[in-house]
Amino acid sequence: MTNPDPISAASLDRADSRVRNDESFAGALRGFVDRIRSGDLGMLPVILGLVIISIVFTALNPVFLAPNNLVNLLFDCATVGVISLGIVCVLMLGEIDLSVGSMSGLASAIIGVLWVNTGIPLPLAIIAALATGALVGLVYAVFYTRLGMPSFVATLAGLLALLGMQLYLLGSTGSINLPFQSDLVRFGQIMIMPAWLSYLLAILPGALLLARGWHTSKRRVEAGLAPLAMRLVIAKAVTLTLALGIAAWYLHLGRGIPWMFALFVLIAVVLNYGLTRTKWGRSMFAVGGNREAARRAGINVNRIYVSAFVICSTLAAAGGILGASRLASSSQQAGTGDVNLNAIAAAVIGGTSLFGGRGSAWSAVLGIIVIQAISNGLTLLNLSSSLRYMITGAVLAIAVIVDSLARRSRVTHGRA
């Protein structure tokens, strides 16, 4: 090995004098501002949006911030939110699934027909609905990878076909009521986490963050790399724990945190782990960023597409099941209207790029909270659905504009 530089005492990754290694809070803040200015917006727009929305709606109608209204909002978030998590996966590859609404409607119809009409046990009906979702995703993936059909067209066709199947299954009655005393409906309407569990779960993320930060830092030092800036890790953990703790406390002034929302967050945590900490996630980012480069690195690109489309449709089916439990019915209206658009908008508003290669599971969580907050606030103001649609449409347009502008800025600042 030839080394033109004398091996410096500094750790390997701190040898280059051009890098600013400022680990103070001021340094972190400066780095953050730099990132934002170069167009690496991350979660900032959505958090800002949420603050503005809360202020405006609370000013117009104070009920908006009432604990029980927020609890309802969380119930509503879970259904479309789960669908949106799937959308994150396909957007990550620069593809789209326009049929998630229909898929969720079909899943809800399958539950109604199999469970209520035919008397098949609920778990089996749920598995059947999820399996249908997986199959539909597989079909899209085959259309895309084998036949080269753009996902836009394949899923647009799917939108109609799946809606047709939903209407066919529900038949002339058009709507099946689910039994009110069943676990499924109680899960979607009243089941709330006990307070102690909420607080425990509010502490957990911060604790994990600290533990992992400490562990990683130790390993880095052992390996001769610079340690993490523990002060920043601690600050992050404390902020997160405080925010979650206050949220849990506030929600428990009302009914508390719905189990359904907890399930949604659990799925988001799993997806986030998959995307950021596994080889599969790396491959997803790579295929979304540069498909040919990913192929040349030996990644099985087709398998990645299959995984994304299957996850998306399966989660859409899961969202449909949650929707049925929330509404206590399988109806012809399930999955129609703004479900599709809201699911896609949530992912984009949260910062997942339509152009592929950028995104996170948390974008769906934050994005859907924004969307539902708008919808909830407008409902409280007794505005008609026509206005609601227009406003949601405008918000989506703004989100896409922010995404495009940020992308342009990233290109000029070399952040891709």
Added chain:
Amino acid sequence: MSASMQASAAEPILRLRGISKNFGAVSALTDIDLDVRPGEVVALVGDNGAGKSTLVKILAGVFQPSAGTIEYLGQQVILSGPGKALELGIATVFQDLALCENLDVVANLFLGHELSPWQLDEVGMELRAWSLLRELAARIPSVRQPIASLSGGQRQTVAIARSLLLQPKIIMLDEPTAALGVAQTAEVLNLIERVRDRGLGVIIISHNMEDVRAVADRIIVLRLGRNNGVFTAETTHQELVTAITGAAENSVTRRQKSRSDQAISREAGL
């Protein structure tokens, strides 16, 4: 040269026979033969569009040949995809680098071959990344930067470092020094000699005849997709240019001639 003497005795790692590649009506390659022995550096030279990159991509599993056979370590193989070639031990630095701009340096180096797939070992990967980059005297400030923020030469260094990751038996470098600085070019040439001495086969494509002559044991000329002669480092520049352009009278010689004519007339004018 003792290295090349020893090389010519050994069995080839890679033996191509009659490789052709058509893109629709265009025959990019016709009936190419090529051998690479262990501990040998083979240079592929030729004009723009001669088919050098196409040949490399066939060996990397990116393209399938339209005809011909590939033998690897004495076995006939079908390089059905890039994954297959990498698995066999054929590593490639592509002319267009094939990096993912949205991922950082570490992620690009390990792309498709991450350590512990179910719980990525970021510390281990970062450490390995630094040692690979040091070996190339890389000037990369931070391995946690996205590729998009690196300069052309830094990207090229990352692509070269990536080819070393999997301990290949043969390395193909498609214009690896085109964007590199003086020190980095020297380091890449050193690297080529080091891996040659470890008994690896190296295929290098370059338009820089000095570099080619400095490291190559054999120089293979492609012209319009066909073999157009095999030369050694001792071949004169004139001969190589003739083989590459296909005529003793060509734009390079004309230009040299006009320059020397100018010089003569200037001297005469004084």
